[in-house]
Amino acid sequence: MASQIEVEALKQSFQEALESTRDIAALDVLEQEYFSRASGKLTLLMKGLGALTPDERKVHGQMLNALKNELFEELGNKRVMLEGKTMSDIAIAEAIDVTQPVEFPPGFGHMHPVTRARWDMEEVARSMGFLVEDGPELETDYYNFTAVNIPPTHPARDSMDTFYVKDHPHWVMRTHVSNMQVRLLKKYGAPIRAAYPGRCFRNEATDARHEHTFYQFETIVVDRQITFSDMVGVIKALLSGLFKKDVKVRFRPKFYPFVEPGVNGEMTCMLCDGRGCKVCKGTGWLEIFGAGLVHPHVLREGGLNPREWTGFAFGMGLSRLVMLKYGIEDTRLLQSGDMRFLEQF
Ligand code: PHE
Numbered sequence: 572m573a574s575q576i577e578v579e580a581l582k583q584s585f586q587e588a589l590e591s592t593r594d595i596a597a598l599d600v601l602e603q604e605y606f607s608r609a610s611g612k613l614t615l616l617m618k619g620l621g622a623l624t625p626d627e628r629k630v631h632g633q634m635l636n637a638l639k640n641e642l643f644e645e646l647g648n649k650r651v652m653l654e655g656k657t658m659s660d661i662a663i664a665e666a667i668d669v670t671q672p673v674e675f676p677p678g679f680g681h682m683h684p685v686t687r688a689r690w691d692m693e694e695v696a697r698s699m700g701f702l703v704e705d706g707p708e709l710e711t712d713y714y715n716f717t718a719v720n721i722p723p724t725h726p727a728r729d730s731m732d733t734f735y736v737k738d739h740p741h742w743v744m745r746t747h748v749s750n751m752q753v754r755l756l757k758k759y760g761a762p763i764r765a766a767y768p769g770r771c772f773r774n775e776a777t778d779a780r781h782e783h784t785f786y787q788f789e790t791i792v793v794d795r796q797i798t799f800s801d802m803v804g805v806i807k808a809l810l811s812g813l814f815k816k817d818v819k820v821r822f823r824p825k826f827y828p829f830v831e832p833g834v835n836g837e838m839t840c841m842l843c844d845g846r847g848c849k850v851c852k853g854t855g856w857l858e859i860f861g862a863g864l865v866h867p868h869v870l871r872e873g874g875l876n877p878r879e880w881t882g883f884a885f886g887m888g889l890s891r892l893v894m895l896k897y898g899i900e901d902t903r904l905l906q907s908g909d910m911r912f913l914e915q916f
Pocket residue numbers: 746747748749789827830833860861862863884885886887
């Protein structure tokens with residue numbers, strides 16, 4: 572049985588040896604000398620426990636175990652020191668980078684189809700030098716109507732009935748993103764090229780083709796000698812960018828108070844390639860935007876002289892475009908939050 576003195580002596584000789592160890596190789600030798608399973612000095616002491624009575628074994632076993640743990644820890648500390656690692660090196664090596672991107676399990680989430688379409692169109696717009704701007708959904712009736720040539724008594728206000736805010740008679744949920752026209756002209760002046768997608772609201776009885784909440788994508792360009800054909804080029808580029816194929820457009824006169832002349836624009840039905848189908852009601856054409864040359868009143872309201880500046884604006888039904896792109900038959904699905912629908916994109 573190892574006496575207390577023997578144990579102390581072993582401990583001391585180990586610590587002295589450890590103290591004078593200068594490299595990893597020597598440390599490995601020391602480790603073997605004390606801890607090797609067959610003939611380590613400490614191992615042999617432990618083996619001696621077998622010859623003791625149970626009571627003795629308990630006392631000595633505890634003592635030797637404590638010693639083993641102590642020496643082993645000292646050995647480990649020395650190893651860290653010799654390897655030239657500091658505690659902070661170890662902390663760094665073992666740290667978890669909480670900013671590292673994680674691969675989420677499939678089905679975790681993704682962009683809404685309206686967002687994806689909007690991004691596609693924004694990218695085309697930016698490539699043509701357009702600013703992309705965001706605007707307020709809760710708007711004053713001045714910017715939503717009056718500024719774009721729809722004065723308080725104008726009948727066009729009836730066709731764009733919307734949600735009003737109690738106790739705020741001059742606030743409305745914007746009925747179109749054209750509320751941005753005069754805001755942008757005032758903010759940036761001319762020349763200007765801007766695109767402004769966004770959410771709009773109307774007091775609609777909802778059905779498969781009508782929603783009280785929907786998205787539009789509009790642009791305005793004001794410069795010197797802007798013509799109708801400049802606008803046609805931009806419209807075609809945006810639609811071709813979204814549908815990833817060449818798109819034909821056609822125009823028919825239509826009244827909008829904020830443009831003159833104003834048109835209603837159609838594109839070839841991409842579901843039947845213009846041959847005629849249920850969606851385009853056999854015409855081969857789909858109505859998807861309103862457009863025209865910016866009305867002089869609007870330019871003036873934006874602080875510009877209509878004799879000096881000309882421009883165009885067109886607004887597309889973004890929800891409508893998304894429905895056409897993905898063959899969605901009911902517009903209400905876009906706002907439904909229904910996972911069975913959303914997971915298909
Ligand atoms: N703001 C119109 C609408 O919501 C669309 C439009 C925009 C028409 C720009 C002409 C010019 O119906």
